[in-house]
Amino acid sequence: xxxxxxxxxxxxxxxxxxMLAVLAALxxxxxxxxxxxxxxxxxxxxxxxxxxxxxxxxxxxxxxxxPLIVTGLAAAVAFRARIWNIGAEGQxxxxxxxxxxxxxxxxxxxxxxxxxPALFLAGALAGMVMLVIPLGLRLRFGVDExxxxxxxxxxxxxxxxxxxxxxxxxxxxxxxxxxxxxxxEGLLPKIIExxxxxxxxxxxxxxxxxxxxxxxxxxxxxxxxxxGFNPAAAKFAGVPFQMTLIKVxxxxxxxxxxxxxxxxxxxxxxxxxxxxxxxxxxxxxVAMLASLNPIGVIFAAIFxxxxxxxxxxxxxxxxxxxxxxxxxxxxxxLTMLVAIFFSNxxxxx
Amino acid sequence: MSEPVVLHLDSVTKRxxxxxxxDNISITLHRGEVVALLGENGAGKTTLMNILFGHYVPDExxxxxxxxxxxxxxPKEAIAAGVGMVHQHFSLAKNLTVLENVMTGTExxxxxxxxxxxxxxxxxxxxxxxxxxxxxxxxxxDLSVGEQQRVEILKALYNDARILxxxxxxxxxxxxxxxxxxxxxxxxxxxxxxxxxISHKLNEVMKGADRVVVLRAGKVIAERATSQTSKxxxxxxxxxxxxxxxxxxxxxxxxxxxxxxxxxVQAGAVTRLSGISFDIRAGETLGIxxxxxxxxxxxxxxxxxxxPADSGAFEIDGHPxxxxxxxxxxxxxxxxxxxxxNTQGAVGELTLWENAVLERISDPRFSRQGFLRxxxxxxxxxxxxxxxxxxxxxxxSRISLLSxxxxxxxxxxxxxxxxxxxxxAAQPTRGLDEGAIAAIHEDILAARKGGTAVLLVSEDLDExxxxxxxIMAIHAGQLSPAVDAQGVDARQLGLMMAGEWGGMR
Numbered sequence: 001x002x003x004x005x006x007x008x009x010x011x012x013x014x015x016x017x018x019m020l021a022v023l024a025a026l027x028x029x030x031x032x033x034x035x036x037x038x039x040x041x042x043x044x045x046x047x048x049x050x051x052x053x054x055x056x057x058x059x060x061x062x063x064x065x066x067p068l069i070v071t072g073l074a075a076a077v078a079f080r081a082r083i084w085n086i087g088a089e090g091q092x093x094x095x096x097x098x099x100x101x102x103x104x105x106x107x108x109x110x111x112x113x114x115x116x117p118a119l120f121l122a123g124a125l126a127g128m129v130m131l132v133i134p135l136g137l138r139l140r141f142g143v144d145e146x147x148x149x150x151x152x153x154x155x156x157x158x159x160x161x162x163x164x165x166x167x168x169x170x171x172x173x174x175x176x177x178x179x180x181x182x183x184x185e186g187l188l189p190k191i192i193e194x195x196x197x198x199x200x201x202x203x204x205x206x207x208x209x210x211x212x213x214x215x216x217x218x219x220x221x222x223x224x225x226x227x228g229f230n231p232a233a234a235k236f237a238g239v240p241f242q243m244t245l246i247k248v249x250x251x252x253x254x255x256x257x258x259x260x261x262x263x264x265x266x267x268x269x270x271x272x273x274x275x276x277x278x279x280x281x282x283x284x285x286v287a288m289l290a291s292l293n294p295i296g297v298i299f300a301a302i303f304x305x306x307x308x309x310x311x312x313x314x315x316x317x318x319x320x321x322x323x324x325x326x327x328x329x330x331x332x333x334l335t336m337l338v339a340i341f342f343s344n345x346x347x348x349x
Numbered sequence: 350m351s352e353p354v355v356l357h358l359d360s361v362t363k364r365x366x367x368x369x370x371x372d373n374i375s376i377t378l379h380r381g382e383v384v385a386l387l388g389e390n391g392a393g394k395t396t397l398m399n400i401l402f403g404h405y406v407p408d409e410x411x412x413x414x415x416x417x418x419x420x421x422x423x424p425k426e427a428i429a430a431g432v433g434m435v436h437q438h439f440s441l442a443k444n445l446t447v448l449e450n451v452m453t454g455t456e457x458x459x460x461x462x463x464x465x466x467x468x469x470x471x472x473x474x475x476x477x478x479x480x481x482x483x484x485x486x487x488x489x490x491d492l493s494v495g496e497q498q499r500v501e502i503l504k505a506l507y508n509d510a511r512i513l514x515x516x517x518x519x520x521x522x523x524x525x526x527x528x529x530x531x532x533x534x535x536x537x538x539x540x541x542x543x544x545x546x547i548s549h550k551l552n553e554v555m556k557g558a559d560r561v562v563v564l565r566a567g568k569v570i571a572e573r574a575t576s577q578t579s580k581x582x583x584x585x586x587x588x589x590x591x592x593x594x595x596x597x598x599x600x601x602x603x604x605x606x607x608x609x610x611x612x613x614v615q616a617g618a619v620t621r622l623s624g625i626s627f628d629i630r631a632g633e634t635l636g637i638x639x640x641x642x643x644x645x646x647x648x649x650x651x652x653x654x655x656x657p658a659d660s661g662a663f664e665i666d667g668h669p670x671x672x673x674x675x676x677x678x679x680x681x682x683x684x685x686x687x688x689x690x691n692t693q694g695a696v697g698e699l700t701l702w703e704n705a706v707l708e709r710i711s712d713p714r715f716s717r718q719g720f721l722r723x724x725x726x727x728x729x730x731x732x733x734x735x736x737x738x739x740x741x742x743x744x745x746s747r748i749s750l751l752s753x754x755x756x757x758x759x760x761x762x763x764x765x766x767x768x769x770x771x772x773x774a775a776q777p778t779r780g781l782d783e784g785a786i787a788a789i790h791e792d793i794l795a796a797r798k799g800g801t802a803v804l805l806v807s808e809d810l811d812e813x814x815x816x817x818x819x820i821m822a823i824h825a826g827q828l829s830p831a832v833d834a835q836g837v838d839a840r841q842l843g844l845m846m847a848g849e850w851g852g853m854r
Contacts, residue, residue, distance in 0.1 A: 217723075219716045222703055230696040236655055236687055237708040238675030 010343075017339040018289060018296070022303065024338075025331035029324060038318045050313025051306040057313075059195035063267065065298075065305035067092070067276070069204035070259035071283025072290065072297040073211050074127075078252035080215065080292050081245060082228035083135060087149030088256040089280025090156035091130040095123030095257025096264040097160055100168065100271040103182030103264075112185040119186050120203075120261050127257020128250045130156070135249040139242050153280070161273050170270065179271040188266040198266035204298075207255065211294040214251075224248050256280060277308070285333050291340060304329055352380040354416075355543045356401075356432075356512055361410035363396055370396040371407070372567040378512065383534055383544045385558035385575075387551075387587055389808070393567040394547045395437075398514050401545075402434045403427040414512070433505025437516040439497050441504075443490035447483050448472060451504045468507075475506050479536050495526035502533070513537065515546040519553055531557040549587070549640055551580045551847045563587055584843030588810055597794055597816060603631030606771050606802035607652075612661035614647045621647030624661065625828045627821065629771070634793070634803040636817030636834065638810060639846055644826040645806050646688060649775040652804060653685045654678045666770050679708045684764030684796075688775040688806070690753065694760045697749035701739075702730035704748045705763050737762035738788060754785030761789055765796055772796055775806040790816060810842055824848035 030040040051061045071088045078085035085091075099119040106115060134148035161177065168179040188198040215221040226234040227244045235241050259279060264271055286304055290296030311325030356378040363371040370393045378384055388394045399405045401412060406422040413419070414430040427434075441450050452468045472485055481499045489497060498518065505513055513534075519527040534544050534557060548554050554561055555575055563571045563586045571586050607629040614622040622644050629635045639645055650656035651663065654675045663670050665683055678685065685708075687693035695704045706715045706726045715726045730744040737758045741751050748756060757777065764772060774793055778786040793816055797803050807813050813820055814834055822829040822845035829850040832841065844850070 217720055219710050219719050219721060222699075222707070222710065222721060226696045226699060226703075226707060229698045230692070232692045233694060233696045234707075236653060236675060236685070236693040238654075238677075238679065239707070 013343040014291070014293075014296075017343045018291070018300075018336060021289075021335040021339040022332055024335040025328055028331050028335075029328045032327060033320060033324065036318075036320055038320055043314055043318050043320060046317045047307070047310035047314040049310075051310035055192075056195065057309065059192055059197040061302065061305045061309045062201055063196045063198070064309055065301040066198070066200045066204050066266070067259045067263045067279040068282055068286050068301035068304055069201075069298055070207060070255055070262060071279045072286030072301050073204075073207055073283075073294055074252045074255035074259065075284045075287035076290065076292040076294060076297055077211060077248060077255065078131075079287060080228060081224040081248040083131075083245060083248055083252065084146045085131055085149050085249075085252050085256075086146055086284065087130060087134065087152050087280070088252075088259075088283050089276060089278065090149070090153035091127035091253050091256035092260035092263070092276050092280045093156050093160050094126040094130050095260030096271055096275055097163065097168075097260070098126035098257075099123040099186075099261035100179050100182060100264055103186035104168075104180040104270075106183045106186065110185065115183075115185045116188065116265070119182075119265060120258055123257045123261025124254035125257065127253040127255070127260070129253070130257070131249045131253025132246060135245060139245065157273065160271070164271065164273060168271065177273055181270040182265060186265055187269055188262070196267060200262035200266040203258075203262060204301075207258070208294045208298050211251075215294060220244070220247065256283070259283075282329070285329060288333055289336050291336075303332075352382065354378070355380050355414065356545075357413040357416075358397075358401065359411045359413065361397070361400055361407045361412070363393075363400060363405060363407045369567050371400065374410070374564075374567075374569050376562055376569070378543050378545060380543055381538050381541050382560065383538050383546070383558045385554040385561045386545060386547045386564060387549065387554050387561050387583060388547075388564035389549060389587060389810075392564040392587075394564055395516060396567075397564070398434070398516055398545070398547060401427070401514060402432060428508055428510075431509060431511040433502075433508055433510025433513050435498065435501045435505060435513065435515040435518060437518075439501050441489045441497060441500060444488065446486050446488055447492075447500050447503075448485040450489055450500055451485075451507045453504075455508065471507060472503065475503055478540070479506070479533055481533060495529070498526075498530070511542055513542055513544045515544070517547050517549075519548065519550065527553060551583055551587075551843070551849075554583065555580055580847070580849070581840055581844070584847070585840040588839035588843045597634070597797065597818070600632050600798065600818075602633035602818070603800065605629070606631050606666055607804065608662070608664045610662045612651065612658045612663050614651055614656060615659045616647070616656075621826055622651065623826045625826075626661075627828060627831070629802040629804055631770070631802050632797055632800045633819070634797050634805055634817045635831070636813035636820040637804070637806045637823050637828075638808070638813050638820060638842055639823035641808055643823050645775070645823060647826070648823065649688050649773060649806060652773045653687060654683075675708065676711060680712070682767050682769050682771075684761075684767070684769035684772040684801075686757075686761050686764050686772070686774050686777055688779075690756050690760055695748045695756060697747065699748060700745050701734070701742050701748050701751075701759060702727045702744035705730040705733055705744075705759065708763070733759060733762040733766055736766065737792065758785065758788065761792060765792055768799055769796065769801050771802045771804070773804050773806075776808065777805070778807070778809065778812060786812075810839060814842075822846050822848075822850065 026044065033040050033043050050057060052058055071092060074088045075085060099122050102122045103119050110118060130152060134145045134152065137143040137148055138145045164177040164179055170178050170180045188200055191197045191199060191201065223239045223244045227239050227241050231241060263275055268275060282304060286297055286300045289300035307325040307328050311322040314320055315322040354377050358374060358376045361371055361374045362369060374397060386394050396405065400407050403422055403424040403426060411418050414432065419430050420426050448465060448468055451472055452463060456463050469485055476482055481503055483496055483499050489500060518530060531553065538544060558575050561573050561575055561578065561583065562569060563583065565587065605628045610626050611624045612622055613620065613624055627635060647656065651658060654670055654673055657671050666681060706729060710716055715722055727744040733739065739755045739759045741755050761777060777789050777793065793803060805813060805816055814837060817834045819831040820834050820837060821831045822842065824846065825848060829845045
């Protein structure tokens, strides 16, 4: 028996492989649930009902998926060009921070239709800067961006805490570390009244489509892939190597920053240091689950959000710790890596 | 020789597929002797060394060390029997110190702690005995290449090697370092060690070895004592009398298309090309021969517009290349085929059509306002596939699925399809089989006939002789005077490749 590379990847595998991976992950996590003495199928049913069983549940799941779609795209765009952006979490917070600063000041007294795009732009710019700097260090001095982007996350978190305890502190918050709220004109409208689901979901899906178009149909998308996979060949073919990577970094960092702006403007309305439930890091998992496919990112994000939202209700019904969601998501990542391997290779006797 | 035989290869044959890299090779090595293994690239030298050291298992034949047969395919046994190998590309851990590198593998894996004091003592003794001074506590990554090689040698000696194998030891060294190395080898031989080194440089073989074994196409062609041979004889033995192939037809070259004057290219502090000058006319092929690593890569990068000249003038079709990007060159109809198809020629993860158009992606045929025009690009690729007989893939398959020959045909095809004014063909047939070579030679000859100026850079002398009008050799970043390809003999080219063109000027 030996393993050999497939000549061509069957298209069906693009859909089937992630499905099988998720199924395998759920089965493996099922063992843990069974060990806790809970009927597995009933537990999963309650998870599913908790995530999709009612209008409210669905909107909660989609609200949770929104930032994950955008941070997932940030990771997918960067990884496709072999820029290892582990700093989406920091870029997310910097985006949220800048959007909040301009959002509670609203210097110009802008109306909603102008203020919202302006805050998006501010968030995206903050994220861009946070990734272009590490990339510049890599291009100029060969500093590994895995290290710099990862460590910048902690710098940013501390910076956010400092701002929340200092210049941005809300005097009416009874000492809680949260910022002055964004003015009403800067908040995202709800898609469905009396739920938390906001315009951000539409923006996120539009972003995924946009990235798909860039990847599949533009010169830049082709050049980014070439520059990422084989710098020497890309340079030989005349791809403007550094500029291409810088553009990719702007796109990736910009998306992560935008995710922060969307989350703060859509859900909380003010900055706090628990704004992100590790959305930056989970975005990496989402991107990998989607094999870096931007449309796949939408579904991977919804799946991941479903696990987290549903696990809370499962935990309420059966007393299983909601950490099972982390377990399932982590297992999915592992099984997905196996699935990716087998969609590139096959076993021959 | 009266000294006892320490190493004996008995009728060793090693095949890769149907290709015999080593064909019935027998070699003996005596105690205290330095033997050079001389041959061109691909003659089978490195394969032979890997068999000796136990990396490869020969298909036939045996290896005896001190009279006893060693188990094949087990480097550990070879080490235990006293064989030490210094690889062409060092196998040292750059983040460890010299001492740590030397001691690696000599101590039990699960030992409580490593006995550095003892190791240091042994290392110092070896350093003194053979005059190989290095700082035992320096990080290997901080050492010069010559010093790293000394560490490799010390590592072998530390393992109590009595037979030392060096694979192209001077390939990475400066002249002075190389001389120092051969002095060291002498001292070791006097101490009773036996040494085999691989080389394709005539000078160092004559200087460094007692005896030379010449390999060609996997066979032992001749054995000579260095005292009873000459550089000229060795050059001819190494290159061989060649079978005449069908060659280019005579033609009258046109105007000068490519002009280089005193071009210098530096990489960091290293001078890669030191003041080279040449002209290539329309309808003419200039062949560049040379042992790899003598500046070919820099020459190709210069011509391809990837690396700028540090000084001097370099023009293609009247345009100074310094101001042009690779894309400008493609736009000017310059065909560029890089030395290494896998690193520079193609992006393996992209499809055939993406690779076919990448260098001319801004051409309005293939993109409009930043958007790809996939249908014309695929059609263009399909046309290349048909015209240049690329087999094994469609425009939509990943290029890494193609065999080397077919990938090369596509890369050469994309350079040739527009009837270029100038074609760079660097190592166009390296690693290809005869069929693919013939097809590619035909394409290059057709381009020349159509009025293209061709720069052919190759290590294959047959290829250069049959395709070129004039031939220059590159050695240590310098170009020899050009010789007419008509009537040139292998001996002369061999000497030119060794940098021995002093009398020609």
